[in-house]
Amino acid sequence: MKPAPFDYAAARDLDHALALFGEAEGEAKYIAGGQTLGPMLNLRLSQPDRLIDLGRIDALRDARSEGDRVVFGAGVRHAEIEDGLLPDPSGGLMPQAAARLxxxxxxxRGTLGGSLVHADPAAEWPNILLALDATVHLRGLAGAREVRLGDFQLGYLTTDLAPDEIVASISIPVLGPTARWGYHKLCRQPGEFAQSLAVTVVFGPGRVRCVLGCAGPVPLLLKAVSALAGGVSGWRDDVRTEIAAALETDLSAAGIAVDAVDLRAHAATVARSMKDALA
Amino acid sequence: MIRREIALEVNGRSVHASVEPRQSLADYLRDGLDLTATHLGCEHGVCGACTLLLDGEPVRGCITLAVAAEGRRVDTLEAFDEDPLMNLLRQAFSEHHGLQCGFCTPGMLLMARDIILSDRVASDAELRVALSGNICRCTGYAGILRAISAAREAWQARPHAATGPA
Known part of the structure; x- marks a missing residue:
C-alpha cells in the first residue's frame, strides 16, 4: 500500500524541529530512520498530516565519551554500533546485539532513539539499554528534561514522551573493567523480533541487572533473578531450577501470566544470558 | 496536492524532480525515471526486493521517502552494468540457479555485492544470516548461497585482490 498524503519538512536542528512541530496544523509526527514509521505509513496505520524529518540534524548523529558515560545522539544508526565506529560503553554487548537486529x-537507516521511542518490548535496545541503566535526554517545546529508561517505558509501544518531545540523546554508564554481560535472543528467523530476549549485566559484586523482553508490555527488570545472580559466584548448571523459580516470582509480581511454552522459552533465555555473564 | 522539489544524484547523473512527500524512493525511481530494476514486493520493509544503495549503503527503497533522498546519491542495479564484482555475481547466479522468477534478484545482487565488499561475513553460516533480510519464494536459497560463495571466491582470487576493490 501507499501512505495517505502528508506534508513534509526537514528540520535543520532541534530548535527548528520544535518550531515546525509548533506551527503544524493537525497531527505532526517526527521521523528519523523511518524503519518503523515507514511501514506504519505504508500500511496506513499512521496517517499524520505532517512529517518532520530529523534525519538531517548532525547533532543527533554524534556519539562521545563524557566522563564515566557515553552519550549517543538519538540518530545514531544500528549499523554504526554494529561496525564499532562509536565509543562503546557496554564492553561489546551493544555491537553484538546490533549485528542481529x-x-x-x-x-x-534505523536509529537508537527511534527504537526506544517505538518501545516494542520485543526489540533489542529497550531491553539492553534498560539493563545498562541508560537515561534519555528529551527536548520539547517546554524545555529539556531527562528520564531514566526504566521510567520512560510506560506500556506496550507507549512511552513518557509528549507528542512535541524529541529524544535528543541517550546517556549510558560505561561498564567497569570487571563487569560482565550475557545476552540471548530467541527467534526463528535471524533478524526478526524476538520470541524471548534476555540480557544480564553484572556491574560488580552483588550488582546485577537482568532484563527480560517479550514477556510483558514493557521490558522487565527481573528483581528476584537479578538478586539470585548477584548472590551466586560463578555458574553452576543446577542454578537453572532456581532461575526458573525466581523468574516465576518476578512475572507474578509484575502481574504477568505466560503459558508453559513461553515460560520455558523465557527461563532458557534468562539462564543463557546469566550463564554467559557469570561463567 | 502537496509537492516538493528535490535534487539528487541517481546512477551518476543529477536529477531534479517534483514529488509528492508520500512517494517512496522506489516508486519515484520506477515511475519517475523508468528505472525498473528496483522491485516492490511487500512495501513494508520485510522482503528486500526494493533494496538500493543510498550514499553507497543498502537500504529499503519502499520505506525511504523520495523527499528524504534530497541531496543524496542513489544507485540502483542499473548502475552496475560494468561493475566487475556485479558481473561475477550475475554469472554465478546464472551458473548456480541463483534465480528462477527473478523478482528478488535485483535486491539479492545489491545485497550480495555489499556483503562481499564489506567483508563482514566469514562463513557460509554467517552468509545465510546476512542474507536473511532478502526473501526468495522460488529457489529455496541454496542456489543463491552457492552463487554468492562462488562469486566471493572468484572476487578474492582475482589478480591484485590485496589492493582492495577494483
Whole structure:
C-alpha cells in the first residue's frame, strides 16, 4: 500500500524541529530512520498530516565519551554500533546485539532513539539499554528534561514522551573493567523480533541487572533473578531450577501470566544470558 | 496536492524532480525515471526486493521517502552494468540457479555485492544470516548461497585482490 498524503519538512536542528512541530496544523509526527514509521505509513496505520524529518540534524548523529558515560545522539544508526565506529560503553554487548537486529539494510537507516521511542518490548535496545541503566535526554517545546529508561517505558509501544518531545540523546554508564554481560535472543528467523530476549549485566559484586523482553508490555527488570545472580559466584548448571523459580516470582509480581511454552522459552533465555555473564 | 522539489544524484547523473512527500524512493525511481530494476514486493520493509544503495549503503527503497533522498546519491542495479564484482555475481547466479522468477534478484545482487565488499561475513553460516533480510519464494536459497560463495571466491582470487576493490 501507499501512505495517505502528508506534508513534509526537514528540520535543520532541534530548535527548528520544535518550531515546525509548533506551527503544524493537525497531527505532526517526527521521523528519523523511518524503519518503523515507514511501514506504519505504508500500511496506513499512521496517517499524520505532517512529517518532520530529523534525519538531517548532525547533532543527533554524534556519539562521545563524557566522563564515566557515553552519550549517543538519538540518530545514531544500528549499523554504526554494529561496525564499532562509536565509543562503546557496554564492553561489546551493544555491537553484538546490533549485528542481529533486523537486517543490514534496516540497520543502515534505523536509529537508537527511534527504537526506544517505538518501545516494542520485543526489540533489542529497550531491553539492553534498560539493563545498562541508560537515561534519555528529551527536548520539547517546554524545555529539556531527562528520564531514566526504566521510567520512560510506560506500556506496550507507549512511552513518557509528549507528542512535541524529541529524544535528543541517550546517556549510558560505561561498564567497569570487571563487569560482565550475557545476552540471548530467541527467534526463528535471524533478524526478526524476538520470541524471548534476555540480557544480564553484572556491574560488580552483588550488582546485577537482568532484563527480560517479550514477556510483558514493557521490558522487565527481573528483581528476584537479578538478586539470585548477584548472590551466586560463578555458574553452576543446577542454578537453572532456581532461575526458573525466581523468574516465576518476578512475572507474578509484575502481574504477568505466560503459558508453559513461553515460560520455558523465557527461563532458557534468562539462564543463557546469566550463564554467559557469570561463567 | 502537496509537492516538493528535490535534487539528487541517481546512477551518476543529477536529477531534479517534483514529488509528492508520500512517494517512496522506489516508486519515484520506477515511475519517475523508468528505472525498473528496483522491485516492490511487500512495501513494508520485510522482503528486500526494493533494496538500493543510498550514499553507497543498502537500504529499503519502499520505506525511504523520495523527499528524504534530497541531496543524496542513489544507485540502483542499473548502475552496475560494468561493475566487475556485479558481473561475477550475475554469472554465478546464472551458473548456480541463483534465480528462477527473478523478482528478488535485483535486491539479492545489491545485497550480495555489499556483503562481499564489506567483508563482514566469514562463513557460509554467517552468509545465510546476512542474507536473511532478502526473501526468495522460488529457489529455496541454496542456489543463491552457492552463487554468492562462488562469486566471493572468484572476487578474492582475482589478480591484485590485496589492493582492495577494483
Amino acid at each position: 533486523a537486517y543490514r539494510a534496516i540497520r543502515n
